[in-house]
Amino acid sequence: MEREDVRDTILDAMVISLEAQLRALKRLRGTSEEEEPLDMGMSQVDMVYNILKRAGQPLHISQIIEDVEKIHKVRKSGRKIKSAFWQRDPLSPPFHVNFVYGLRFMHASLIFPHYRDGDFSARGYPVRFVECPAVKKPGKRASAEQVKNYKEAVKTHNLSRQ
DSSP states (O other): OOHHHHHHHHHHHHHHHHHHHHHHHHHHHTOOOOOOOOTTOOOHHHHHHHHHHHHOSOOOHHHHHHHHHHHHOOOOOOTTOTTOEEEEOTTSOTTOOOEEEEOOEEEEEEEEOGGGTSSOOOEEEEEEEEEOOOOOOOOTTOOHHHHHHHHHHHHHSSGGGO
16 A cells, blocks of 8 residues: 555545544534535444434433444344354353354554643544455365365465455
């Protein structure tokens, strides 16, 4: 990736993040002019704001998450997603392995040390959010060539190389 591409990606991520924050602040202030919806969909801040506005009262975080799943249909848990697979649940207790059906993503952020400028905490800006599916393992009756191709694919498609 070229240096200019990295710079543009970082700036685009910062613009999107700051626009969502500005919209939320305008709504809280009550000066939000009606804007046309964005092409890419609603941000998470907008979804939570809509849920709280409908409720008209403070809600517990678990209730907010349930309502976002029901109303905005954000959760993806279907079996029809090609790259979804069974994997070990990282939150399962030791010596009791639980499995969950899901997707594997890699999230990269840049952390900027704002504490150098004053009494501010560090700020992270998301740069990439990429799906990283696992390589499908061949069956028991696979030929030696298929097993060899699988082992090579595992070496080239691991998380450290994506």
